[in-house]
Amino acid sequence: MGILTINHMCSHLQNASRARLGLTSVPNNKYNLNLALALHRAGFIASVTRAGPTPPPPEILTKFEDDEPVTTANVATRRLWLGLKYWDDKPVLRRLQAVSRPSRTVWADLDQLGRVSRGFEAGHLKGLNLGESMFVSTDRGVLEIREALAKKVGGVVLCRVS
Amino acid sequence: MSAARPVARSLLARATAPSPTLRICSSTSTSQFHSSAHLSARKRPTTARQPKSDAAAAAIMFPERSQKQLDQFAARYNAEQLQAIQAGDQTIDTKELAATGRLRVDSFRMPYLDDFSDIQPIIDKRARRAPPPDPTARFMAMDEFMDDLVAWADELPKGPPTGTLKRLHDFVEDKYRKVHERGWPKEVREKAMDKYKAYRDQVVARAHAAGAGEGGPTDADVLTYLLERSSMTDRNAPGNSEVAPGLPSQVPGVAGLYKRAIDPEDEGLDDEGIYQDLKKRTGMSVREILGLNVKLFKARWVSNQTRLGKVRSTSLTCIAGNGNGWLGVGQAKSVEPMIASRQAMLYAIQNMRPIRRYENRTIYGNIEAKISGTVVRLYARPPGFGLRVPHHIFEIARAAGIRDLACKIPRSRSIMNSVKATFEALLNQPDPEQLAMGRGKKLVDARKVYYGGNVY
Numbered sequence: 001m002g003i004l005t006i007n008h009m010c011s012h013l014q015n016a017s018r019a020r021l022g023l024t025s026v027p028n029n030k031y032n033l034n035l036a037l038a039l040h041r042a043g044f045i046a047s048v049t050r051a052g053p054t055p056p057p058p059e060i061l062t063k064f065e066d067d068e069p070v071t072t073a074n075v076a077t078r079r080l081w082l083g084l085k086y087w088d089d090k091p092v093l094r095r096l097q098a099v100s101r102p103s104r105t106v107w108a109d110l111d112q113l114g115r116v117s118r119g120f121e122a123g124h125l126k127g128l129n130l131g132e133s134m135f136v137s138t139d140r141g142v143l144e145i146r147e148a149l150a151k152k153v154g155g156v157v158l159c160r161v162s
Numbered sequence: 163m164s165a166a167r168p169v170a171r172s173l174l175a176r177a178t179a180p181s182p183t184l185r186i187c188s189s190t191s192t193s194q195f196h197s198s199a200h201l202s203a204r205k206r207p208t209t210a211r212q213p214k215s216d217a218a219a220a221a222i223m224f225p226e227r228s229q230k231q232l233d234q235f236a237a238r239y240n241a242e243q244l245q246a247i248q249a250g251d252q253t254i255d256t257k258e259l260a261a262t263g264r265l266r267v268d269s270f271r272m273p274y275l276d277d278f279s280d281i282q283p284i285i286d287k288r289a290r291r292a293p294p295p296d297p298t299a300r301f302m303a304m305d306e307f308m309d310d311l312v313a314w315a316d317e318l319p320k321g322p323p324t325g326t327l328k329r330l331h332d333f334v335e336d337k338y339r340k341v342h343e344r345g346w347p348k349e350v351r352e353k354a355m356d357k358y359k360a361y362r363d364q365v366v367a368r369a370h371a372a373g374a375g376e377g378g379p380t381d382a383d384v385l386t387y388l389l390e391r392s393s394m395t396d397r398n399a400p401g402n403s404e405v406a407p408g409l410p411s412q413v414p415g416v417a418g419l420y421k422r423a424i425d426p427e428d429e430g431l432d433d434e435g436i437y438q439d440l441k442k443r444t445g446m447s448v449r450e451i452l453g454l455n456v457k458l459f460k461a462r463w464v465s466n467q468t469r470l471g472k473v474r475s476t477s478l479t480c481i482a483g484n485g486n487g488w489l490g491v492g493q494a495k496s497v498e499p500m501i502a503s504r505q506a507m508l509y510a511i512q513n514m515r516p517i518r519r520y521e522n523r524t525i526y527g528n529i530e531a532k533i534s535g536t537v538v539r540l541y542a543r544p545p546g547f548g549l550r551v552p553h554h555i556f557e558i559a560r561a562a563g564i565r566d567l568a569c570k571i572p573r574s575r576s577i578m579n580s581v582k583a584t585f586e587a588l589l590n591q592p593d594p595e596q597l598a599m600g601r602g603k604k605l606v607d608a609r610k611v612y613y614g615g616n617v618y
Binding site: 042043044085087088090092129130131 | 526527528542592594596597599600601602603
């Protein structure tokens with residue numbers, strides 16, 4: 001699937017957020033999991049929990065996994081359950097726009113990321129606006145743009161969130 | 163051409179030779195191209211009959227009194243009056259009077275010396291039958307009204323005037339008339355009483371025979387009183403104006419019930435009461451309201467299509483701001499442009515909202531708003547950048563107190579919609595504090611950290 005699963009996840013999260021859902025799920029794979037964890041670190045989502053096809057009970061949401069361990073038998077039915085956040089009657093995750101597509105992967109080196117993070121455009125990437133974040137897939141994992149700058153790594157630009 | 167001219171002149175002059183009677187006047191004339199008499203010949207000699215000297219004029223205007231006139235004077239006046247007339251004739255210099263009086267002696271002079279005692283409708287202003295109404299008249303007080311009512315009642319016919327009835331003293335002999343009736347002898351008094359009673363009965367019977375209501379007011383009198391009697395202190399005098407007198411400042415019965423809009427707190431700035439409602443809504447004083455930065459934008463003309471035709475109105479958009487972070491937009495339509503502009507201004511002031519400003523000079527981030535086909539994008543800019551925006555957004559930014567701003571209007575640039583979109587964009591700026599709280603982050607503005615915050 002590659003980057004396509006990220007595109008699906010972006011659209012789904014934006015739709016779920018606009019529909020004011022409290023909990024939603026995306027397919028369980030490494031790419032989705034890494035982006036979900038990066039979103040969680042940036043404070044865009046409340047919780048990331050791996051569970052079965054049905055929504056886990058609320059007490060499970062505080063943990064990373066439910067009681068059922070992942071095995072080769074049940075791994076295909078696992079899903080990532082993401083808790084969405086709302087503040088001041090508005091979704092925290094208001095806009096989630098995928099950048100790279102399967103037909104066109106967008107790369108950004110450290111210099112470009114620096115320019116974008118300061119609000120200037122770099123190549124085809126427009127500068128970040130107030131309160132906007134960008135997520136980059138690097139060899140150090142999926143990082144928020146400021147984490148990538150701190151670690152001095154560039155990579156594939158996945159999405160921009162605001 | 164110069165050679166031909168004398169020939170033509172002589173030919174024409176011969177053909178149009180003036181008649182002998184007009185030859186004197188035509189001596190100075192040039193060539194004429196018509197057969198009628200020259201203008202100067204046709205002019206009437208207005209000064210022809212003017213006397214040559216003042217003495218001659220005086221002799222015409224003030225001739226010596228004839229013997230017949232003196233005889234008439236003698237028959238009419240006494241000796242002293244005649245002496246006075248002669249003295250006046252000797253004293254007045256007729257020559258000087260003729261020279262300075264400028265009395266006309268030409269044939270077109272008026273047949274009289276006007277003393278203005280007659281009113282000539284063509285020349286004079288229309289005569290008024292009554293003097294102008296009394297400007298100081300006011301409504302009558304209660305006692306004045308009673309006096310007026312009594313005066314009206316006195317005007318009514320009441321039969322024979324009072325005081326003419328006979329008294330008891332008229333029925334006795336002369337020697338008792340100056341004595342009080344108690345001093346009269348008994349038979350005299352009884353006899354007088356009998357006569358007096360008979361006379362009184364006779365008078366009363368005559369009054370009854372004449373009709374019960376004689377002398378009292380008729381229905382017509384009462385109606386006239388109600389309709390035409392003046393209720394003001396002008397003694398019911400007729401005025402030359404059909405216009406009712408203006409109401410006084412203190413109308414009895416309603417004085418004090420109507421309060422004027424003037425509030426002493428307004429310092430005389432709002433005598434027309436335009437801002438009274440706004441003052442209550444906004445809590446601002448009139449001086450503060452008048453100190454706001456108000457700007458009217460270009461008018462649109464809109465029309466309401468009715469079955470009687472189009473009703474055209476003026477639609478105006480107005481902004482108001484205090485130059486320090488408050489901004490309002492108002493829109494009003496009216497058939498009268500003045501009403502529309504005033505109402506738009508009042509709405510703009512009423513709609514004033516606080517606008518978030520970063521460092522009191524620019525906006526937070528880049529914002530965008532869309533109204534109809536108009537999209538307005540506003541960009542925050544560094545200090546000293548200025549207002550590089552279209553003129554109407556410049557006015558908005560200035561009214562709101564924003565000094566660094568850039569703008570793009572990629573689509574329709576309608577002034578009304580872009581003003582509205584700008585206002586909406588400015589109202590919906592992101593709040594970094596709220597964003598940070600939503601994400602659970604701590605936010606610090608680096609510009610306020612480095613150099614002790616002295617970056618601006």
